């Protein structure tokens with residue numbers, strides 16, 4: 001997968017060279033290209049923003065640099081086009097489902113907005129030749145799209161075949177196929193500061209363990225994300241809670 005990221009702070013994306021994503025890049029699974037939007041400005045101050053039409057506080061990112069950046073990294077007469085992702089608080093929610101969808105794309109481009117956002121005509125211009133998704137990573141406002149890109153790139157990259165060691169671990173994560181939150185996990189020692197690992201996990205009875213884990217997932221989802229529980233009936237039992245038996 002090729003990834004292009006355009007930002008006025010490309011150094012913000014240096015984190016993509018670290019850890020799992022960095023390993024994927026070094027192994028050739030990811031081909032990451034960072035671009036400084038100011039490379040497509042032509043005035044002495046390398047201006048990328050201006051005051052908003054219609055008034056209001058803050059500044060808006062000018063369309064010209066973005067248009068030239070998109071034309072440079074994805075020429076209109078090129079053989080293929082990227083899928084353009086524009087992080088914005090006003091976007092569609094970024095979900096695990098969307099992460100899987102993006103992981104299937106051969107080429108993603110990310111446009112990192114700053115200030116009050118990017119002139120709306122840029123997305124319209126881009127949509128003439130590439131798929132454009134304006135995406136939100138949550139109902140809060142950041143100072144720019146760079147952090148959102150780091151979140152989305154990590155969520156997408158880890159789904160690429162060969163990036164994480166044990167693909168089986170993807171199946172049981174929160175927000176994986178069954179729509180439930182992940183069950184609580186434990187490791188040695190069996191007793192720690194007055195907390196014991198739930199007995200069922202030490203039993204070796206894989207059927208009981210699977211049943212306990214499912215019930216814990218449902219319990220957690222009901223407590224923390226009842227909105228996700230719409231598809232599940234009340235299968236909670238009155239077994240010991242996940243905090244362990246004191």
Ligand SMILES: Nc1nc2cc(Br)ccc2s1
Pocket residue numbers: 087088089112113114115116117136137138140141142143144145146148
């Ligand atoms: N939650 C989010 N906040 C922001 C702010 C700006 Br400015 C650009 C993108 C995003 S995504």
